[in-house]
Structures are given as C-alpha cells and as structure tokens.
Amino acid sequence: MTRVRLRPGTDPERAIALLREIVGGKSLAIRPTSQNPVDKRDDYVRWATMTEAQLESVLRREDAQAFFDNPRHRDICSMAPGNQLTPLIYAEVDAKAADLEEAKAYLERQRNRLRASDGLPIVVDTNVLLQCQRLDQVKWMPVVSEEARVMVPLRVIEETEDKKYSDSKRLSRRARALLPWIDKHFVDGSPGPVSLTNGATIELIVAERPRYRPDSADDEILEVAQDVSQFAGRVKLMTGDTGMRARAKAEGTVLALPENWRIPPDDDE
Numbered sequence: 001m002t003r004v005r006l007r008p009g010t011d012p013e014r015a016i017a018l019l020r021e022i023v024g025g026k027s028l029a030i031r032p033t034s035q036n037p038v039d040k041r042d043d044y045v046r047w048a049t050m051t052e053a054q055l056e057s058v059l060r061r062e063d064a065q066a067f068f069d070n071p072r073h074r075d076i077c078s079m080a081p082g083n084q085l086t087p088l089i090y091a092e093v094d095a096k097a098a099d100l101e102e103a104k105a106y107l108e109r110q111r112n113r114l115r116a117s118d119g120l121p122i123v124v125d126t127n128v129l130l131q132c133q134r135l136d137q138v139k140w141m142p143v144v145s146e147e148a149r150v151m152v153p154l155r156v157i158e159e160t161e162d163k164k165y166s167d168s169k170r171l172s173r174r175a176r177a178l179l180p181w182i183d184k185h186f187v188d189g190s191p192g193p194v195s196l197t198n199g200a201t202i203e204l205i206v207a208e209r210p211r212y213r214p215d216s217a218d219d220e221i222l223e224v225a226q227d228v229s230q231f232a233g234r235v236k237l238m239t240g241d242t243g244m245r246a247r248a249k250a251e252g253t254v255l256a257l258p259e260n261w262r263i264p265p266d267d268d269e
Contacts, residue, residue: 003212004103005060005223006230012111015058019104022051026097030089037085044089045077051096067099106208114231117193119149119201121232122255123225126159126217127240130174132261134181140200143258144236148200149193153224154207155217157182218244225253 006015029047034040048068055064072092079085114121122144124135129152132138140148163175185194185202192203205224214220222237222244229235236255237248240262248254 003063003066004106005063005212005227007058007060008226010058010230012107012231016104016107016111018054018058019100019107022054023097023101023104026093029093037081037083040086040089041076041081044093048073067096109208110231114228115233117149117201119147120144121149121151121228121235123151123153123205123221123228123235123237124156125221125237125239125241125244126156128238128257129156129160129178130163130171131240131263132257133263134178135202136197138261140197143255150196150200150202151205151228152182152202153205153221155213155220157204159217218247222247229253
C-alpha cells in the first residue's frame, strides 16, 4: 500500500474530491483515437504526468510520486513498442485507479474517525505519560475548559515499552505499570475513544497504512499532531519536552503542561 499524507494546509475534502475525480476519469487516460502502441504510450505518459502533478497538489510529494514508482510503469515508459505494450498500459491504468480509490477510502475513514467525537483533540507525548500523574488522575477541565479528547500516538506506546528496560528503576517501574493500564482501556482491539475520566476520553492513534516512522520520535509525534489538526480541524500537543514544546509553540499547537501534574522526583506513584 502507498503511504498517504496530506500536504500541510490541505483540506481533506479537497484531496478526497480530487482522488474521486481522477478515479472516475481513468477512461480519459488513453484517447479512443489512439490506435497504435506508441500513441497509447504517449497518452499514458501524459496522463501519468498530469495525475502525479495533481496528486502533489494535495499530498506530500514523496507520497504522490510513490504511486508511479513501480516496475511496470517504468517498463511502459522505456520499453520498445510492440504488441505487449498495449495490455501493460491498460493494466497499469486499472491498477493506478484501484490504488487511488484505496487512498480515497483511507482519507474518508480518517476524516470520519477524527471528526466522529466531540472534545478538543490533545496529542500527548511520552514525557507526559512517564513523568506525570496517570491521565485518569488529573483534572482536564480546568486545563482545556471543555471535554478533552486525549490521543496517544503509537510511537509513544513504543517508547514507553522501551522504558520497561531502562537503567532508571523509576522509569522502568512507571512504564511497566502504565502499559497494562493502557491495555485495559482497549480490550476489544478498538483504538477508541473510550472514557478516561470525567470530562475526558482516550484513544490510540494507530497507523492503518504504511507508517511514516522517522528516526526522531519527536518528528513522528509532531507529524501525528499535524495530521489530527488537518482532519479534525484543531489539535493541541501536550509535552513536557522543551524542544518539542518550542516546535509546537511555533506552530500554535502547544498546550501547557500543568506543573502540579508532574510526579515529584522522589515519588514513583
């Protein structure tokens, strides 16, 4: 599956509409008047080039280009013309249309899921989980003045899992206690949202498609927050990390971490 990430600032509805238009117009990829393989290839290359440019207007460039990064597309563009070329072209157009239809359906599911629940989306980082009181033991309403929709990225779960083996006994104990607590909220395999406490829900942000996983956890968590913002219309990032807080503040998404939420250094609970 091809990874699908919206360009910053792109309205999901615009991307969905464009993908629908491209899929619906696949019959225009090759003109009915094109009879020989060379003409059909010229039509296909023109259609592919135009489609890639359209996709780049709504998707990250590397994701748009990935739709045409495959051996058959390269063979069509480079092989000597012959009877084998025509069926390859039609097969590739059909395959591209299926891939784009799948991408459209994915964006629709993302839109529907991230707009389905009320509350202010709040993406939390690993620092919040490990250095603060448990998320069901704090008061969210004074902080956000409305229902809090707490979102935990998969990378945060992975980092917490790693901390089970930390040299710090405090972090290790904290991680080992947190993971079963998180698991019990999602016993049916659903990512939520589920009730967390009065005035707050919790949900996991789990990648459905091939995942963007940079070396930097901060980069991935910020990317998740941006994705939520585009689909849900708003987001806040809560972090206790100075660097991430500065980056989120520059984007206008940072939510201050209340100091009274932090666990004192000598208190593991």
